[in-house]
Amino acid sequence: MKTYALLFVSLGLVACDDDPNALLGSRGPNAAGGVDGTTGPAALECTAEAKGRSYALFDGSKLEASRANENFGVNRARLKPYDVLAGEFQRVLGVTPPSLAGAASSFDAPPPRWFAETKYGGVAVHAMFDISFEACGAWTKTRPEMATAPTAETARAQCSELMRKAWSRTPAPEEVDACVDLATTKVSSEPDARRRWSYVCASVLSSSQFLTF
Amino acid sequence: MKLSRRQLLKAAMATGGAAAGARALGPLGQALAAPEPAHFVHIFFNGGLNALFAGNADKFLTSGTFGVSNANIKQVGSGVFTDATTFGTFPQLALDHWAAIGVRHGNALHTTPQNLNSGGERAMIMDGADCFLNQLAFHMGGDSAFKAVYFGDRAPAYREQKAFNGVPLQRVSDLSDAIKALGAQAPDADAPSREHSAAALEAAQAMSARQIRTNPGALAAFGDAITSAVGALRKPLPPPVTFAEIDAAYGLGQKTAVDSFASMLAGAEIMIRAAGTNVVNITDFGLASWDFHQTSGGASSNGTFSRQKFLGTGGFRGNRIAPIKTFLERMLALQDRNVVVCVSGELVRLPSGDHGNGTVAALFGKYVKQGVSFPVSTGAAFSASTPGPKAFWAAVAAACKVPGQPFGANPHPLIV
Numbered sequence: 001m002k003t004y005a006l007l008f009v010s011l012g013l014v015a016c017d018d019d020p021n022a023l024l025g026s027r028g029p030n031a032a033g034g035v036d037g038t039t040g041p042a043a044l045e046c047t048a049e050a051k052g053r054s055y056a057l058f059d060g061s062k063l064e065a066s067r068a069n070e071n072f073g074v075n076r077a078r079l080k081p082y083d084v085l086a087g088e089f090q091r092v093l094g095v096t097p098p099s100l101a102g103a104a105s106s107f108d109a110p111p112p113r114w115f116a117e118t119k120y121g122g123v124a125v126h127a128m129f130d131i132s133f134e135a136c137g138a139w140t141k142t143r144p145e146m147a148t149a150p151t152a153e154t155a156r157a158q159c160s161e162l163m164r165k166a167w168s169r170t171p172a173p174e175e176v177d178a179c180v181d182l183a184t185t186k187v188s189s190e191p192d193a194r195r196r197w198s199y200v201c202a203s204v205l206s207s208s209q210f211l212t213f
Numbered sequence: 214m215k216l217s218r219r220q221l222l223k224a225a226m227a228t229g230g231a232a233a234g235a236r237a238l239g240p241l242g243q244a245l246a247a248p249e250p251a252h253f254v255h256i257f258f259n260g261g262l263n264a265l266f267a268g269n270a271d272k273f274l275t276s277g278t279f280g281v282s283n284a285n286i287k288q289v290g291s292g293v294f295t296d297a298t299t300f301g302t303f304p305q306l307a308l309d310h311w312a313a314i315g316v317r318h319g320n321a322l323h324t325t326p327q328n329l330n331s332g333g334e335r336a337m338i339m340d341g342a343d344c345f346l347n348q349l350a351f352h353m354g355g356d357s358a359f360k361a362v363y364f365g366d367r368a369p370a371y372r373e374q375k376a377f378n379g380v381p382l383q384r385v386s387d388l389s390d391a392i393k394a395l396g397a398q399a400p401d402a403d404a405p406s407r408e409h410s411a412a413a414l415e416a417a418q419a420m421s422a423r424q425i426r427t428n429p430g431a432l433a434a435f436g437d438a439i440t441s442a443v444g445a446l447r448k449p450l451p452p453p454v455t456f457a458e459i460d461a462a463y464g465l466g467q468k469t470a471v472d473s474f475a476s477m478l479a480g481a482e483i484m485i486r487a488a489g490t491n492v493v494n495i496t497d498f499g500l501a502s503w504d505f506h507q508t509s510g511g512a513s514s515n516g517t518f519s520r521q522k523f524l525g526t527g528g529f530r531g532n533r534i535a536p537i538k539t540f541l542e543r544m545l546a547l548q549d550r551n552v553v554v555c556v557s558g559e560l561v562r563l564p565s566g567d568h569g570n571g572t573v574a575a576l577f578g579k580y581v582k583q584g585v586s587f588p589v590s591t592g593a594a595f596s597a598s599t600p601g602p603k604a605f606w607a608a609v610a611a612a613c614k615v616p617g618q619p620f621g622a623n624p625h626p627l628i629v
Contacts, residue, residue: 044426044427044429074427074428075427075428075429075430075431076428077424077428077430077431077432078431079431079432079435103387104470105386105387105390105469105470105471105472106386106387106390107386108384108386117431119373119384119434119435120434120435120438121362121383121384121385121386121434121438121441122358122359122383122394122437122438122439122440122441122442122444122445123359123383123385123386123387123390123391123394123442124384124386124390124438125414125435125438125439125441125442126390126393126394126410126414126442126445126446127387127390127393127394129405129410129413129414129417129442130393130404130405130410133405133410137403163420171420172423174419174423175419175420175423178416178419178420179416179420181416182412182413182416186409186412186413186415186416187409187412187413189409190406190409195405198405199405199409199410199412199413200413200416202405202413203413203414203416203417203420204417204420206413206414206417206439207417207418207420207421208420208421208424208425208428208432208435208436209420209421209424211435212424212428212431212432
């Protein structure tokens, strides 16, 4: 059995052996441009020629011709289905927004025992933001530190903490910067501190990192 | 002074009116009228639309094919004949501007999840790897945040169509959500402000940028979706369109989910009026759900089954003709807008009940002339000279007054 396992590992190595970090899913700061599992765009395609047996089809084409030759750890994100969103809000904020319960049609939830890959259009993104804002409104009321408007310091701390929890990974500096900029500049005309924090929170929960596995 | 929403809308309309009244001056000082916004709505019956409905009913009269007789067809005019109790009841404006256009794509199969790369639906909807729907939306121009949308239980041609020159084709699955996203109805008092929501979603987009780049398979469309949501939030509020008004018109029973044929037509109206959407695709629910092969005594019963399904009788649920009539009445009569509507399937039916290798599309619009172009024969066959799908889209583009000829010359001489 160990022999077979080693064989599979070896096959994986030769499939794309330019990047030794690839097999590790590019996790860790030293991977090819990656931060916590997110690689840079340059690593999207495997530059090494795929190796393995070729199979000819009846029409003369090759079975493997349309097979994606992608690197490890990229292009694997999948959007979370509607059914898990209540649990996800509970996990991150400790609250479940009441409007989520009646929002199956917003996210085109498939009927019970059926599967459909989740997809978002612009209307669904807007609905997700509104639901997140509702959840975040309830959440900010439980946080005494959110009774005062964000500063650069508090925004950086709160953004980092929330992003880490919501995304299950450490955010990249530029991702935190976008959150801080929103909190301190772009919604600064909002007079109610808790509503201002709610925009920040809803922004994090409307990002792809929260909405994907 | 605090302005009410009504006052704000009035002010916006007054500003718009002043701008329209001023009109830009051309190079020689002539007044240049602003182009009339155009919208194209494709109502698609997957599995096959019998040509007797689409305008060629007379071809089946002599032999009584599909049960056609003098008693059940209507002479619309200029060679257009249709089924009396279904399409024959469309509003007069639609009847007067009905072109029956033959399309010979040469593929008598259904496009299905198991036959993605072939079949009539793919032939009608896709142009190589691109999609005619968002191609048309791109060429129509304008600044809608939702240039091309679709309704139905799956994407056209059973695949998520990729964006064309930055124009995605997006699904809308809930009417209330659409109205809220577009700002067409007064929001709840504690709803987030549109300005701050836009800023927050832009930040979400910035946070997501890296992951979207490295996961284009699942997230390219998500990136497009955020762009559309932000775009809609940044736009001035549209003229009011309330769910109550739409519900009353289409009889939705207060259900906001897009899960009925009527709700799809209602959604098309919302997107046209509130978003200025260029192209809307409505595909009826179910897999090849208009594929009626049944025969009786050796004769095809396709006409009977189709008629029953249109009217919601004979065991079929939901009248499809009523919401189409409502939509045509309301949309073709819109002032200062050019709404073009097409009703088609991917295949006509043969007298045996089997599939033809093309379709007849019923095209309606203010710049569409009543008549027939490349009809089927008495055997529901197309002549070898019948143009293909690209020529059909050329006719649609001409009816929508799209500048240039993005799909080539239009061979169907039925556009004013």
